[in-house]
Amino acid sequence: MAEIEIKNIAKSFxxxxxxxxxxxxxxxxxxxxxxxxxxxxxxxxxxxxxxLETATSGEVWIGGRRIDHLSPKDRGIAMVFQNYAVFxxxxxxxxxxxxxxxxxxxxxxxxxRVHRTAELMHIEQLLKRYSGELSGGQxxxxxxxxxxxxxxxxxxxxxPLSNLDALLRMEMRAELKGVLAESKTxxxxxxxxxxxxxxxxxxxxxxxxxxxxxxxxxxxxYRNPSEKFVAGFIGNPPMNFLPxxxxxxGQWSVAGCQFSGPEAHSxxxxxxxxxxxxxxxxxxxxxxxxxxxxxGAHLLVTCDVEGHLFRAVLDSDLALRAGDTxxxxxxxxxxxxxxxxxxxxxxxx
Amino acid sequence: xxxxxxxxxLILPVTVFLGVFFLYPFVLVAQQAFTTGxxxxxxxxxxxxxxxxxxxxxxxxxxxxxxxxxxxxxxxLLMATxxxxxxxxxxxxxxxxxxxxxxxxxxxxxxxxxxxxxxxFLNSMMQGLGFIEQPTNLISYQSPMLVFVAIALAEIWRxxxxxxxxxxxxxxxxxxxxxxxxxxxxxxPWKRFTRITLPLLRPSLSTALVLRVILAFEVFAxxxxxxxxLFPVLMGETYKYQFELLNGGAAAAIALIILxxxxxxxxxxxxxxxxxxxxxx
Numbered sequence: 114m115a116e117i118e119i120k121n122i123a124k125s126f127x128x129x130x131x132x133x134x135x136x137x138x139x140x141x142x143x144x145x146x147x148x149x150x151x152x153x154x155x156x157x158x159x160x161x162x163x164x165l166e167t168a169t170s171g172e173v174w175i176g177g178r179r180i181d182h183l184s185p186k187d188r189g190i191a192m193v194f195q196n197y198a199v200f201x202x203x204x205x206x207x208x209x210x211x212x213x214x215x216x217x218x219x220x221x222x223x224x225x226r227v228h229r230t231a232e233l234m235h236i237e238q239l240l241k242r243y244s245g246e247l248s249g250g251q252x253x254x255x256x257x258x259x260x261x262x263x264x265x266x267x268x269x270x271x272x273p274l275s276n277l278d279a280l281l282r283m284e285m286r287a288e289l290k291g292v293l294a295e296s297k298t299x300x301x302x303x304x305x306x307x308x309x310x311x312x313x314x315x316x317x318x319x320x321x322x323x324x325x326x327x328x329x330x331x332x333x334x335y336r337n338p339s340e341k342f343v344a345g346f347i348g349n350p351p352m353n354f355l356p357x358x359x360x361x362x363g364q365w366s367v368a369g370c371q372f373s374g375p376e377a378h379s380x381x382x383x384x385x386x387x388x389x390x391x392x393x394x395x396x397x398x399x400x401x402x403x404x405x406x407x408x409g410a411h412l413l414v415t416c417d418v419e420g421h422l423f424r425a426v427l428d429s430d431l432a433l434r435a436g437d438t439x440x441x442x443x444x445x446x447x448x449x450x451x452x453x454x455x456x457x458x459x460x461x462x
Numbered sequence: 463x464x465x466x467x468x469x470x471x472l473i474l475p476v477t478v479f480l481g482v483f484f485l486y487p488f489v490l491v492a493q494q495a496f497t498t499g500x501x502x503x504x505x506x507x508x509x510x511x512x513x514x515x516x517x518x519x520x521x522x523x524x525x526x527x528x529x530x531x532x533x534x535x536x537x538x539l540l541m542a543t544x545x546x547x548x549x550x551x552x553x554x555x556x557x558x559x560x561x562x563x564x565x566x567x568x569x570x571x572x573x574x575x576x577x578x579x580x581x582x583f584l585n586s587m588m589q590g591l592g593f594i595e596q597p598t599n600l601i602s603y604q605s606p607m608l609v610f611v612a613i614a615l616a617e618i619w620r621x622x623x624x625x626x627x628x629x630x631x632x633x634x635x636x637x638x639x640x641x642x643x644x645x646x647x648x649x650x651p652w653k654r655f656t657r658i659t660l661p662l663l664r665p666s667l668s669t670a671l672v673l674r675v676i677l678a679f680e681v682f683a684x685x686x687x688x689x690x691x692l693f694p695v696l697m698g699e700t701y702k703y704q705f706e707l708l709n710g711g712a713a714a715a716i717a718l719i720i721l722x723x724x725x726x727x728x729x730x731x732x733x734x735x736x737x738x739x740x741x742x743x
Contacts, residue, residue: 163646164645164646165642165645165646184645185645185646185648186645186646186647186648186649186650190646191646191647192642192646194639194642194643195639196637196639198637198639198642198643200640200643200658201662201741201742202662202664202737202741203741211644211647211649212647212648215647215648215649215653216648242740243738243739243740243741244740244741245739245740245741245742246739259647263647
């Protein structure tokens with residue numbers, strides 16, 4: 114059992130506050146992704162869990178044991194680094210077996226575990242090579258095998274796929290997910306790539322400016338972003354926002370159209386809709402197409418709605434040219450509302 | 463300019479320089495060593511190696527190198543690690559530690575003579591503190607061990623920094639991530655040093671060692687200042703043949719013997735510290 118509990122973790126570098134009171138629980142065998150733009154504090158949080166960085170305040174518990182005062186080797190963790198950190202002076206075999214040798218395991222056990230994990234990662238044929246003779250993808254596999262060979266309670270991964278090319282990344286994504294599910298370890302995976310996060314995570318914690326903005330399942334993060342930042346960060350292209358004005362109780366006017374929205378809300382609010390939840394109709398939000406990009410499967414249309422940027426993902430058969438005016442009807446149950454001041458989502462009761 | 467000839471043209475000046483000032487004199491020295499006026503001969507080598515002082519000076523040179531270089535290596539590694547881990551004042555400490563490099567070896571020898579001689583700092587201090595009744599002559603034929611220690615100390619003080627600067631640069635080239643990975647996978651500070659720093663430092667280690675060992679075989683001025691005739695070394699013998707006995711052939715022969723020892727040591731160091739293909743950073 115390796116449930117990870119992060120309690121009130123804060124970290125500052127000089128005057129700069131990198132993390133503000135982070136509280137997070139990661140369940141046993143869960144695949145948790147920390148997602149955010151660079152500088153949001155996600156790597157710092159991971160490094161605090163790993164013991165490579167010391168928190169200014171707060172506690173980290175793994176499997177019911179407080180570990181933030183322990184050295185990395187005593188925390189029951191293994192880590193995969195962004196640049197792999199595969200030791201260049203050791204063969205692949207000795208790289209995978211490095212942690213096991215440090216634990217002074219008997220030779221036979223080291224061999225058994227190295228061969229087992231190498232087989233799992235499909236790199237048995239590389240065991241005698243040095244890292245200089247490997248491709249980026251192969252090095253990545255060695256780094257993962259090295260972590261798995263430790264049979265850790267927790268695997269920490271710091272942007273492990275970001276240095277691979279797109280095709281390889283897609284392949285490794287699926288493979289990593291499978292291997293980790295099988296190994297039954299708890300995993301924390303740091304990435305700035307939302308596709309990676311959506312496709313791999315059991316749960317996503319979206320981080321922003323040293324805080325956790327939202328912490329829920331991938332679908333929930335996508336469908337019901339808790340604040341405007343999340344709505345704008347997740348999804349490619351991101352969610353559209355338009356200012357709304359109240360017409361009557363629960364009725365809001367958005368770019369000349371009327372929608373039913375939150376009742377009795379004080380302060381200005383935004384109407385939000387995902388580009389793919391729009392479809393061309395006779396009536397709807399009037400948008401002037403500025404740029405039309407055929408993407409094969411879809412047509413990405415960048416429009417102007419009363420001076421606001423507005424994107425729609427439409428059927429690729431649609432005949433549309435830049436300059437055309439189009440009416441876009443949003444799918445009613447996908448409309449979301451955000452408070453303009455607090456940027457928080459407004460729940461419809 | 464044709465791009466194929468350009469590189470050769472660019473290295474031409476340095477090639478000419480090395481040819482005129484190193485290769486040509488070297489050929490002259492070799493010629494001098496292998497001739498006595500009557501064609502090719504090994505007479506010069508026979509003469510110098512059968513001289514009664516040769517085994518002593520040969521042994522002394524090797525002993526001094528064997529005593530000094532490992533200590534310097536250990537010290538340089540320790541100092542380089544310390545400097546690398548410093549957050550502030552790193553450059554200042556490095557500058558201070560490299561000051562002895564800027565002092566000529568003869569001057570360094572004289573500084574240490576000022577410490578060890580009968581009226582030197584060490585004697586005055588010991589007397590002042592009441593450890594000894596009156597100053598004694600530390601550097602004399604009666605105490606060869608002390609002479610050796612004094613010379614070794616002076617050499618260590620003078621020339622450790624040359625290894626230090628090479629090793630500091632080398633350690634700086636090792637990516638931090640390797641240390642973090644080693645730490646996460648269970649290596650403590652000592653294991654990180656022996657399993658990560660040392661093997662990844664092999665290229666710098668071999669450069670530093672080759673340079674230092676060659677210089678150790680050529681040790682002269684420090685020995686001359688501190689030991690004089692009490693501690694004969696090969697380079698001292700070369701000097702004596704050339705300028706006191708006016709026997710250029712014999713001097714050239716010893717110089718070539720030093721060259722051969724240096725090359726042999728270099729080959730051993732390069733072999734021991736070689737990095738297998740594909741295993742460099």
